[in-house]
Amino acid sequence: MNTPFLIASAAAVAVGLTQLAGSDAARGTALPDIPDMIRLEPAPFEHRIDGDWRRDGLSVDAPIHTVAIAAPIEIMAVPVSTGQWLACVADEVCTLHDGQSDLPDLPVVGVSWNDAHIYAAWLSQRTGERWRLPTDVEWAHAAAELFRDDAIGVQSDPHNPAVLWLAEYAAETARQRDLDREVRPVGSLNVNSLGVRDIGGAVWEWTSTCLRRGEIDGEGRIVREADSCGIYIAEGLHRAAITDFIRDPQAGGCSVGVPPANLGFRLVREL
Template identity: 25%
Template sequence: MRRLVGIAWPRSRAVAFLAVACALAAPEPSLALDGAGSVQSINDCPAEHCPDMVVIPASPPGLEIGSPEGEPERLPSEKLHPVSIRSFAMSKYEVRTAEYMACVTANACRPPEWLEPGSEHNIETGRGVTYKSMADYIKGDNQPIVGVSWDDANTYADWLSKKTGHHYRLPSEAEWEYAARAGGKTPYWWGNDPKNNGEVMACCRGCGSDRDGVGAFPVDSFKPNAFGIFNVHGNVWEWVADYYCDDYETSPKDGSARQSKSCGKPDAIEGLRVFRGGSCFYEPRQMRAAMRLRNWPAFRNQTLGFRIARDLSP
């Protein structure tokens, strides 16, 4: 997996996004339940490219995150540990290209690596072929944004917070895993295998989809989990808020993000950030709910995007 960069949004598309750029004064949020009445949805500015959010209930007593010792492909850093998580909102989908580009058009976010002016990876003017070969799986408004760093994801969250008056942020590792599992304890929310009784459930290198190893699906593809969240396994990796430490079990017990980059070990590499969930270009074992990867906060890549979280009123 190679390192990525970004480029400039073509003029015609920039004009289109300018038409939907959000004003700082946001309308009242939209709240809804699904047909079964079980998923509460939030959109703080539905006409202005704000992400659809779902309310994640507070964790039940005795919740543990990580993986059990007998789970195939388990890593030492996945030791089970208890957490208690307050209710919060998580984006129903990975952040879309259209949603992120609204921030770029507002001059609040920098372009993704594949649109960065002067970059070799610019799909319009650069020499690089990686993004160009995947253009159809990247440029679409309903595709997950990729080629953005941890820093970029936080800039988007800050912009969204100012725009709506609500606190948007990256989810913590614990929140992400709890939301991804949706009450389950298996490697994937649907069970132990990449497919569910032969049904393709995700995009990964070995999931059985027609885009395995090729490019991501639109964000609303495949089935959602019990919390109403799509594509927590596969499709694109998702940045989370925490600093990375091998000892996952030493993270905060309240489910908040690890704020200290010190891992308490003399040989630890400090300052790395975490991403979760796997991608179309990685194997099924790497999209397990407990699987963790890390890189520097400035890292960008064609397989890496993010999902957003939002605090709820007390």
């Protein structure tokens, strides 16, 4: 099932990286604009892990595990802006995004996972540093108290499937009601205890974490799991699983849950 996605992803990223390698502008001396960075130190925290999970063959909420980032990193305090994205477009590496392009202080939206990956490679080449998308755990660490637990809290009833269906419908209806579609200038939405801004709101953010599907036992321990790369986790008001070439989730490509309003991203810098 994932083979066409993997082929399409590899082709799209390869084209972007070829453009990067061959771009005279990308070898310029002026450094790109970089947002303020927030340092994150490894520290264990309780986290409802990502993925689509079953127990005894029935859908369940993902289990809560103790997790921690693997090493210290820095994460952008705000998402990548339209102006910063357009600098990559001007270098003829990135392509013009599908969102509004006349207001440089808005977060860039209308970008796919492949687009974000190419931008990270461009920024790495231009700065000599290693930039990449955050993992789901890194993003959750950065979101801190603004991270939203999207558990439904209702177990599947093998004798009455409607119990879970009705709970899922109620949860999705509430999400639609809370959906914020106003894209505000970067840094203006909110700020958490770590100094990270613009968590949630109208922009979902790509992560590097592939959608995984698995089975857990009665204690929440993972019995088996498999990644579905080609579909990646986007974080925001709730988690969403999105095909990597999708720029407008409202047009399709959301594999789980209510589609995000907009797709953007922020990057981490490895130390």
